[in-house]
Amino acid sequence: EGPAWFAAGRYLVFSDIPNNRMLRYDDTSGHVSVFRQPSNNCNGNTVDRQGRLVTCEHLTRRVTRTGFDGRIDVIADRFEGKRLNSPNDVVVKSDGSIWFTDPSYGIMHDYEGDYGTQEIDGCHVHRVDPQTGAIAAVATDFVKPNGLAFSPDESLLYVADTGASHLKDGPRHIRTLRVNPDLSLTPVGIFATCTAGMFDGFRVDPKGRIWTSAADGVHCYDPDGTLIGKVRIPEFVSNLTFGGDKGNRLFITGTTSLY
Ligand code: MG
Numbered sequence: 001e002g003p004a005w006f007a008a009g010r011y012l013v014f015s016d017i018p019n020n021r022m023l024r025y026d027d028t029s030g031h032v033s034v035f036r037q038p039s040n041n042c043n044g045n046t047v048d049r050q051g052r053l054v055t056c057e058h059l060t061r062r063v064t065r066t067g068f069d070g071r072i073d074v075i076a077d078r079f080e081g082k083r084l085n086s087p088n089d090v091v092v093k094s095d096g097s098i099w100f101t102d103p104s105y106g107i108m109h110d111y112e113g114d115y116g117t118q119e120i121d122g123c124h125v126h127r128v129d130p131q132t133g134a135i136a137a138v139a140t141d142f143v144k145p146n147g148l149a150f151s152p153d154e155s156l157l158y159v160a161d162t163g164a165s166h167l168k169d170g171p172r173h174i175r176t177l178r179v180n181p182d183l184s185l186t187p188v189g190i191f192a193t194c195t196a197g198m199f200d201g202f203r204v205d206p207k208g209r210i211w212t213s214a215a216d217g218v219h220c221y222d223p224d225g226t227l228i229g230k231v232r233i234p235e236f237v238s239n240l241t242f243g244g245d246k247g248n249r250l251f252i253t254g255t256t257s258l259y
Contacts, residue, residue, distance in 0.1 A: 005243030044089030056087035058106025058113030082119035096130030101145035201239025
């Protein structure tokens with residue numbers, strides 16, 4: 001999970017959630033090494049506008065940022081006084097605000113975190129104000145919000161709902177929400193429904209196309225929702241990101257391998 005490309009260092013950081021570690025793929029040598037262990041069963045990662053690592057942690061039920069000096073700061077761990085569920089995936093908007101999803105996968109069992117009590121009434125999408133650090137719930141009508149990404153002009157936020165994982169006939173789609181000037185969200189509709197398993201993490205390319213994880217690989221959608229094609233992968237795909245010198249290489253995390 002959680003692939004994040006660091007252009008200056010030419011390496012990719014990614015999460016091995018059940019093994020409680022983060023790994024680093026060095027693009028200069030092809031070598032993979034342990035980046036952080038224990039990792040607090042971290043899941044989604046991203047790189048903020050300053051080039052810092054932002055991480056969702058299941059075990060500690062928080063979102064953190066790793067500074068240039070290596071110090072780890074807590075960005076969010078509570079909402080209205082209650083512990084978060086288990087932050088899953090995260091993106092940073094150009095204004096520095098941090099947006100993350102908070103489904104309960106990390107506290108439902110001991111496999112990807114610790115079994116624990118859900119304190120928040122629901123699984124929401126949250127936004128953290130870059131100036132004040134205040135945390136808001138910006139979407140509260142998801143079953144299990146998961147991957148998320150902005151359109152290139154940041155007028156739209158796409159959010160996956162993997163509610164079908166534990167709910168018969170639950171959602172297995174990506175929704176579109178309009179980002180208002182005050183950073184509130186207005187639901188637009190369902191962008192696409194997954195035809196192979198569920199959409200977990202995904203990214204939007206500079207032309208607005210959505211490249212999303214699915215059970216049989218990566219599905220690529222035109223901004224109008226048309227399925228353009230698939231990158232077949234021989235195991236479940238959890239997430240992906242773009243990297244390389246030109247940002248045109250796709251790094252894909254599968255269940256047991258990085259592609
Ligand atoms: Mg996810």
